[in-house]
Amino acid sequence: MASDGALRIGITCYPSVGGSGILASELGEELAKRGHEIHFISYERPFRLPSDAPRMHFHPVVINDYGLFKYPDYTLPLSVKMAEVSRDCGLDILHVHYAVPHATAAILARSMLPPAFQPRVVTTLHGTDTTLLGRDAGYGPAIRHALECSDAVTTVSEFLAGETRRLLAIERPIDVIHNFSAPRRPGRSREEVRRELGVGPEALIFHASNLRPVKRIDLLLATIARIRPRDSFKLLILAGGDFTPFTEEVRRLGLADRVIVRESILEMGEYLQAADLGLFTSDTESFCLGILEAMCFACPSVATAVGGIPEVVVPGETGLLAPAGDADALARAVESLLADPLRRQAMGEAGRRRAREYFSAEVIVPRYEALYRRVGGSKPALS
16 A cells, blocks of 8 residues: 555456446546556556546556467456556555456456465456356356455445345355446537437437347337327437447338437537436346436436346436336336426436435445455555
């Protein structure tokens, strides 16, 4: 630990667009603002990680595609880089987001170092590393081992903590630390963004996700196709991936004039401030960061009542929930809020208050700092 009490923390996450990478990047930024030295270790710079922030460093992992291997290996080069950065920078903590392969690599990296230079390992589970890969006989035992060897394990919801214990037979303590959002001040006004999108007096519904199958984009479009009147809204999809596979379905449903797509948007807040309502149709969610980000801009959401979403949304107060897979119920919920702007506004304001009280950086980041200090990890001073 640095002499001033600041920690040296290594963070590894998937750098692509997705909730785990966004949370990890924002956590690193907030920790750096609080005086800690942050070292990101990944194969490329995380999507939302600024390049010039003080006390934040990026260490790229080089992956060699040797002909000896059928598939390029990431776990071993990652573990070597983790050990190298831990040794050279005197890391107190390795905080890895998503179990596969980050937790396994961190455990291996720690074992490469002399005891006095071994960082503590904190593993944060975000969802499919438990709910999908935890069921897989080819991954489950390795995930379980990495979690048992971690100095602390956290999940982003009570739901995910329960699923981790059930699917992986984990008996060790699990800390539930919910996601947070620290939105930046938008660079453009609501009116400017709506003009860019071609939105007039109609309501703007938004959806944000990485478009993976669990997000049910098919159900999202089926729901939108059921909403009446058709000219009362437009749908903005903030896509963390290629939307091309869904364009034919948009045309088939006659939604070409209703759907707007923007891919890999960095400044989400500019578009969220322009939205009137969120719509999330997932089959499961460990938390749903998109809903929280919308709440920060007083935008309520209609969503499926699955996974950790009921920990974020208070039904009837900050949004509306519908059964998973039920396009008709989702459409009726959306219609009810489109028809009642005053209720929609009241829900949005209630959501903003809830986000500030329970899911802000001021509330959540100190919980991570307390966890780091609880597990220890004081290293010798760097020479």
